[in-house]
Each structure stands twice: as C-alpha cells, then as structure tokens.
Amino acid sequence: MDTGAREGGNALLFLTDEQLRKGIEAMFFAYQGFTADPDRILADLAYGRAHHRAIHFINRSPGTTVNNLLAILGVTKQSLNRVLRALVEDGLVKSEVGQRDKRERHLFLTDAGIALERRLSDAQRDRMRAAYRAAGPEAVAGFRQVLEAMMDDKSAARYAALKELKG
Amino acid sequence: MDTGAREGGNALLFLTDEQLRKGIEAMFFAYQGFTADPDRILADLAYGRAHHRAIHFINRSPGTTVNNLLAILGVTKQSLNRVLRALVEDGLVKSEVGQRDKRERHLFLTDAGIALERRLSDAQRDRMRAAYRAAGPEAVAGFRQVLEAMMDDKSAARYAALKELKG
DNA sequence: TTGGAATGTCAACAAAGCTGACGTATTGTG
DNA sequence: CACAATACGTCAGCTTTGTTGACATTCCAA
Structure with a gap:
C-alpha cells in the first residue's frame, strides 16, 4: 500500500488519464x-x-x-x-x-x-470464479481493494452494513 | 499468474463461495x-x-x-x-x-x-483516481486483470474493438 | 390516547431498454 | 439499368425499474 507516493520517477503512470479511462471502460x-x-x-x-x-x-x-x-x-x-x-x-x-x-x-x-x-x-459465481482463477489470487486481492475504494459513501455504508451481518 | 494451481494446501481459498459472494457484492x-x-x-x-x-x-x-x-x-x-x-x-x-x-x-x-x-x-476519473491511489499500482493491475477476465464474449469484443482504435 | 413509525397501496410519470414496421437515401452488384 | 442491401431515422407500443405524492392501516411507545 501507498507505494505510488514513495517510489520515485514515473511510478504514478498508473494514474494517467489514459489509464483511468481504460479502467472506466473496463468497468x-x-x-x-x-x-x-x-x-x-x-x-x-x-x-x-x-x-x-x-x-x-x-x-x-x-x-x-x-x-x-x-x-x-x-x-x-x-x-x-x-x-x-x-x-x-x-x-x-x-x-x-x-x-x-x-x-x-x-x-x-x-x-x-x-x-x-x-x-x-x-x-x-461461475463467471466470477473463472475470472478469479484466470487472474490469480494477488490480482483478486487488488480487484477487491480497488472496488472497495471506489464505493461512494452510501454504497460503502450499505456494504459495511452487510459485513456486520456475516463476513 | 496461475499461482493458484501450483501452490499447495489452501491456496485456492480465494475461490470459495464466500469469497466469490464478497466479490459479487463488492462489484x-x-x-x-x-x-x-x-x-x-x-x-x-x-x-x-x-x-x-x-x-x-x-x-x-x-x-x-x-x-x-x-x-x-x-x-x-x-x-x-x-x-x-x-x-x-x-x-x-x-x-x-x-x-x-x-x-x-x-x-x-x-x-x-x-x-x-x-x-x-x-x-x-476523480473517484477512480482516488481509488487507484488508495489501492496502489499492483492492486490496480489486478483490478484490470479480473475485470477483463469477467467480460462476456460480446462485451469483450466491444472492449477489444475499442483497443484497436486507440490504446 | 395520541403521535409517529412501519408498511402497503393507488396513481401518475420518466428513463431507457425492447420489437416490429416502414420510409428514404445511398451504395453496391448482378 | 434494375434491384438488393445498407445506413439511418421514425412511429407506435410495450417492459422494467426507478421516481413523487397522497393516503390508509396497523401498532408501538411515550
């Protein structure tokens, strides 16, 4: 975590508008x-x-x-x-x-x-499982991290409310 | 890549129904x-x-x-x-x-x-950038990997057609 | 007992998708 | 040239899923 800020040079290339656009379209x-x-x-x-x-x-x-x-x-x-x-x-x-x-x-x-x-x-789940398997565990961890960081306040609150119920 | 299959023991824990459900809800x-x-x-x-x-x-x-x-x-x-x-x-x-x-x-x-x-x-983009920044470059790479693996054929074709245009 | 919360229902409406049918201009082909 | 196919627009009608506003009912709690 917090790698981007510490690494020098062009480590922030993943934050360019191009990269963000690709992320938006992929989403x-x-x-x-x-x-x-x-x-x-x-x-x-x-x-x-x-x-x-x-x-x-x-x-x-x-x-x-x-x-x-x-x-x-x-x-x-x-x-x-x-x-x-x-x-x-x-x-x-x-x-x-x-x-x-x-x-x-x-x-x-x-x-x-x-x-x-x-x-x-x-x-x-079948589709999700296939995607997870293809991408591997590290990718999945990153996937979840980004998704959770992307939620707006209301959605995050709903997501959090669910966690309290089960896992 | 392909780590899951090679690693022994419970390396496939990220493919449990619970984990998949969490991914579905996060999505x-x-x-x-x-x-x-x-x-x-x-x-x-x-x-x-x-x-x-x-x-x-x-x-x-x-x-x-x-x-x-x-x-x-x-x-x-x-x-x-x-x-x-x-x-x-x-x-x-x-x-x-x-x-x-x-x-x-x-x-x-x-x-x-x-x-x-x-x-x-x-x-x-602002929201996406904030999420990317919070999660870091490796997480973003994983995020993109999983998303691309999750597309159905039609959506993947559309996504691919876009790539041919620009990036 | 009275106010408010939880639920449900009716009516009306809008966004955004769909199908089917039809018209028109243009292009390509036999 | 004649005709079929393509690209686009449009009309009509239907569906799902969301929205407001109004109002009734039930029931808990102060």
Whole structure:
C-alpha cells in the first residue's frame, strides 16, 4: 500500500488519464459480463435485475425486514414493493408478520425461491470464479481493494452494513 | 499468474463461495460508486447514463458513425436514436453526412458537448483516481486483470474493438 | 390516547431498454 | 439499368425499474 507516493520517477503512470479511462471502460464492459448470465435466466421468467437483487439479499439475510432491504438496495419502498409482490405471488418469497414488532414483515425465500437463487448465483459465481482463477489470487486481492475504494459513501455504508451481518 | 494451481494446501481459498459472494457484492456496490458522480451531474440536465455513454464514446472516437456507436453500446438504433436526437437538439453533438458514403452520419461533440464530457469524465476519473491511489499500482493491475477476465464474449469484443482504435 | 413509525397501496410519470414496421437515401452488384 | 442491401431515422407500443405524492392501516411507545 501507498507505494505510488514513495517510489520515485514515473511510478504514478498508473494514474494517467489514459489509464483511468481504460479502467472506466473496463468497468463498464465487465459489469455487462457480471450481469449477463443472470439476466439470461431472468428473462425467461419475466423477471429483471431488481428481482435478482431482492432474492440475493433475502437469501443472504433470511428474515430481514422490508425496511432493511430498502436500506441495502437504496430504492424506494414503492419500487421494492412491486418486485416483492410479484415474488410473493409467484411463491418465491414469503413474508411473515413480525412477532416482536407486528408492523414488520420478515422476508424468507421459499424452496422455489431458494432454487432460483441457486440457479442465479451459480451462474454469476461461475463467471466470477473463472475470472478469479484466470487472474490469480494477488490480482483478486487488488480487484477487491480497488472496488472497495471506489464505493461512494452510501454504497460503502450499505456494504459495511452487510459485513456486520456475516463476513 | 496461475499461482493458484501450483501452490499447495489452501491456496485456492480465494475461490470459495464466500469469497466469490464478497466479490459479487463488492462489484455491485462499487458500480454504484462508479456511476454516482456522473449521475448527479446528469440529473440536473435531465440526462441519464445513456447520454453519458453516447457522449463518452463519441468523444473517444470523434467522427464515429451511428452504426459503430450502436455496436459498441450494444443497444438498438431506436434506443440510441432517442438519446442522440436529444443531444443534437441541445447542441452537444453534431451529426455530419459522410463524404465517402453519404448514408453514414459521422458524430462529433460540439464545444458544449466537449465541455459536458469533461465535467462528467472529470467527476468519474476523480473517484477512480482516488481509488487507484488508495489501492496502489499492483492492486490496480489486478483490478484490470479480473475485470477483463469477467467480460462476456460480446462485451469483450466491444472492449477489444475499442483497443484497436486507440490504446 | 395520541403521535409517529412501519408498511402497503393507488396513481401518475420518466428513463431507457425492447420489437416490429416502414420510409428514404445511398451504395453496391448482378 | 434494375434491384438488393445498407445506413439511418421514425412511429407506435410495450417492459422494467426507478421516481413523487397522497393516503390508509396497523401498532408501538411515550
């Protein structure tokens, strides 16, 4: 860490506008790859990325409330509600009234929801795994470092909130 | 490169589902940061990311044709046309009939377009630069490696097509 | 008991993608 | 020359996913 500043000469060449532009474009096209496989699966089911995200985070934190999910996703409740309603109607998500606080709805995946989550995350993980394997562990460490440094405050807060839950 | 396979024991720990999940989530939240700053600027102008992308690639390859742009962006001509029309009407892009082939329209940024492009890319580059600086050159190399390995075929082809143009 | 928080719903709207169809100008080819 | 193909634009309509604003319900807590 902090190598760039200490090394002399042209060690800062990785910060040129050209290099930054390449990074920006790589990020753009990589994100397309990142979402391509789940998108294909979702298209067949008349779902979109919003459904994928909801399923992902419900799976990650079973029993989470609607408000929690709202905070993580950073969308309006109306937007999330539409997605959630479809998932509940289709029997992929179940929403249970809270016991301690009956205003809250706790969200769980049904067996069908778990099955779809697995299809989606398997597809996404397969691509990620292939990329990781091709690039090697050091590259992966750098990848994660840069990504975490790139988050804006809101996204970083959401990311941090997740860490407190699990890993 | 290819370290993972050679090293013994638990050198493949970076390929666990947990690690992959973290990478997936980091990618999701980092992309929000990646687009947050330009999005703020665009919102004031009643533009969206689609406009940003068009402006970016016209700036990158001045005189490019509509078809070229279509291929790079991977959207339909109707979708691009809507965006392009707004940009031309607002005087940010000019469209010139081709000399060799009069069916083609060659796209250029006007001075106003160049100014907006600079605002947008400055904002995006600033964040990218800060992330790069914080992570250091080795991390950046890894970042780029993983991103390039993550692209799907179509996106990789688009990315490669760009490389042939400039860097 | 009353105020506020959590949730849900209705309506309306916008951005940005899509398909399909059609028109026009231009170019290349048989 | 005639015709097919290409490049581009446009109209119409549909989808997903986001947004505001307004309002009702339920329920906890002061």
